[in-house]
Amino acid sequence: MPLPFLTADRAFDAADDVALPYDDRDHWRRPYRPGPWRVGAAALMLLLAxxxxxAAVIIGATGTLSSAGVVFGLAAVVIAGALRLLRMGAWVSANGVRQVGFLTTRTLNWQQVASVRTVQQPVRWLGLPRTVQGQALLLVRQGRSADPTQPLMTTHNADFLQREDAFDRAADAVEAWADEYRRG
Incomplete structure (x- = not known):
């Protein structure tokens, strides 16, 4: 079964001379593969599900159908959470940049973006309150007094922990998309 979200890095490896190697640029895509921490957490959630x-099948066979329905609903919530965890990250298209979180999604048009840059700063380790020194890809909006929003991605989030080369490639790709479409 093909998993298209795992092939993003291969497209960039195959087309090193092209900054934006995609034909359909209106389609939202993540310019990197999900990291092993994110995939591992989603796999554990699916195992739990x-x-x-x-358990729901056993409860349905031996108990009441309403209890089995509640447990099936709980499994559906766990599966939906695992799928949402896999969709988290920065997505780009010709329309703009989208930051998908677990519960929220923020989308900005490229005309609303003043700059996209990589900076060295304290970043959260795996999204926890603990901070470590790392790199972050910051997006600065137009009309703001150079106040960057939450980082699009960092070297210590679930996608790029222990994968600094992948972070550099992904940050370069997002910056290339920003340079291409902010002008137009």
């Missing part, structure tokens, strides 16, 4: 589904 399989046990909950098994």
């Amino acid at each position: 399989s046990f909950v589904l098994f």
